[in-house]
Amino acid sequence: MTPQSFLLSPELAEFVRRSADPPDDVVTDLVAETAAMTAAGDGRPTYQVAVEQAALLTLLTRISRARWAVEIGTFTGLSALAIARGLPEDGGLLCLDRDEHWTAVARRYWERAGVADRVELRLGEAAELLDALPLRPTFDLAFVDADKTGYAGYVDALHPRMHPGGLLVLDNTLRAGKVLDPQDDDDRAIASLAASLAADARFDTVLLPVADGLTLLRVR
Template identity: 90%
Template structure:
């Protein structure tokens, strides 16, 4: 099953996708392989960004002029593929994930798309991998789609490593609407983070009703 916004009916989701550039064969095959994996019980479809969200990530990467990017939570690599495609040829993307099986799928599709040389994958706990990075402005763009209770810590760790004017993108910040009535620790963590970011003077902040909620943070 292809991931889609919980705010859209299946028919409207199809319409939205039909009104944009269609996914190429690489994206279509990656979505299909991921769907087969999740149908077999390996992860959930919501671990993967929706195709229209991937297209938005490519566009955001290009229009922001990002050269160096970092991703926390890679899964089978669609979001990383989207970001890498938006980078210039001399740019690079650092991916942090803890699961070799899923990211082995990602590596195959990055190679097939011709962007593998732009992507570096490091496996381990994201918090530890982030902490090991130099504390200096390095990245122009960051995408976070990992454990929800870790988001606040990731934002704090990324901030000093982002260039002024850099863009942080946080996925799943509506939690299928459960931010209004949190049911578990993930919901509560995201609801609390949304409240905190709305008054955080480190960033210009907007939460967009895209897919499962997409928060954009521009470093001031």
């Protein structure tokens, strides 16, 4: 199953995919392998970004002229691949994840795509790995797609480590519409975060109805 926006019919989702730059063989094969893994019970399809969302991440990386990026939550590596492809050759992406099994798949596809030299993967608890980073502006772009109850803490930890004008991108901020009627701790955390970010003077903020919701935060 290919991840798609819950707001779109299958036909519209296919139209959206056809209207973006087509995925190459690396992306197509990664999506297929991930789908096979999730069908076998190794994870959920929603752990992986949609193909059109990956294309958007590459575009955002390029137009923001990001050189150094960080990702929290890597899974099988499609979002990291998209960001790495948008970086200049002398740029770099730091990926933080705690699962060696899924990220082993990611490593293979980064190698195949020729971007492995731009990606550093660190395994462990993201909050601890973030806290260990120097407390100074380092990153131009950050992508967060990990445990939803941790998002507020990740934003706070990332802010002093982002350059002014840097871009934070938060995934799954619509929770398939459940932000309007939270069903669990993840839903409640995202709904609460949306309210606080709308009034947060540290960022320019917009929530885009892309895939499962994509919140963009520009560091003021």
